[in-house]
Amino acid sequence: MILMLQQIELEQYPTGPHIASRLLYTAENSFGDVENKVVADFGCGCGTLGLAAALLGADHVIGLDIDTESLEIASSNADDLDLDMDFVHCDIKNLKWQDRIVDTVVMNPPFGTRRKGADMDFLFVALKVASNAVYSLHKTTTRDHVKRTALRDYNAVSAEVLCELRFDVPQLYKFHKKKEVDVAVDLWRFVPKKDGEKHL
Numbered sequence: 001m002i003l004m005l006q007q008i009e010l011e012q013y014p015t016g017p018h019i020a021s022r023l024l025y026t027a028e029n030s031f032g033d034v035e036n037k038v039v040a041d042f043g044c045g046c047g048t049l050g051l052a053a054a055l056l057g058a059d060h061v062i063g064l065d066i067d068t069e070s071l072e073i074a075s076s077n078a079d080d081l082d083l084d085m086d087f088v089h090c091d092i093k094n095l096k097w098q099d100r101i102v103d104t105v106v107m108n109p110p111f112g113t114r115r116k117g118a119d120m121d122f123l124f125v126a127l128k129v130a131s132n133a134v135y136s137l138h139k140t141t142t143r144d145h146v147k148r149t150a151l152r153d154y155n156a157v158s159a160e161v162l163c164e165l166r167f168d169v170p171q172l173y174k175f176h177k178k179k180e181v182d183v184a185v186d187l188w189r190f191v192p193k194k195d196g197e198k199h200l
């Protein structure tokens with residue numbers, strides 16, 4: 001599998017195998033949110049999360065990214081694994097999907113270190129288009145904000161931290177002294193509110 005290029009502005013760093021498998025296996029084994037489901041991978045990069053969903057038996061997987069080169073890499077990775085996936089070139093903020101056309105969204109959004117609120121833009125759109133669940137990674141330091149905003153403003157009926165993980169972000173900035181920066185991240189599961197449904 002070919003990994004993605006790393007554009008700093010887009011916060012392009014791939015999800016490592018441990019975190020990717022933890023996210024997908026939890027989604028499938030604990031909640032049944034992958035097999036036979038339509039899954040979207042928001043900010044798919046080289047395709048790690050979407051490819052894993054396809055390998056776990058998703059009915060259909062769509063990878064979306066703003067970066068065409070990443071999409072080409074993801075598509076070639078899907079071909080190498082003989083997986084049938086669709087790819088959409090778009091800015092998630094401008095996604096025009098009407099209604100809840102996917103069951104599950106999986107994503108490792110930009111953490112918002114380059115453009116404040118980038119992670120929350122992803123979450124807002126994901127909760128608009130998913131009918132079952134959204135799995136996402138956010139910095140642990142933002143936990144209260146993520147929960148409050150998801151429940152109050154973003155159409156979530158539940159927002160649960162499934163576990164806390166360590167994410168090795170490669171050195172992206174000149175001022176980073178170490179090769180990798182260890183960031184604490186939460187693995188979240190959000191359930192979107194259905195029309196007319198009240199908060200739990």
Ligand SMILES: C[S@@+](CC[C@H](N)C(=O)[O-])C[C@H]1O[C@@H](n2cnc3c(N)ncnc32)[C@H](O)[C@@H]1O
Pocket residue numbers: 004010011012013014015042043044045046047048049064065066067070090091092093107108109110111
């Ligand atoms: C942290 S990387 C995650 C990559 C991949 N999902 C993974 O797990 O390895 C964030 C991804 O979001 C993409 N991205 C950043 N801003 C975006 C936007 N506004 N719309 C769509 N994709 C975006 C980047 O190009 C990058 O591929």
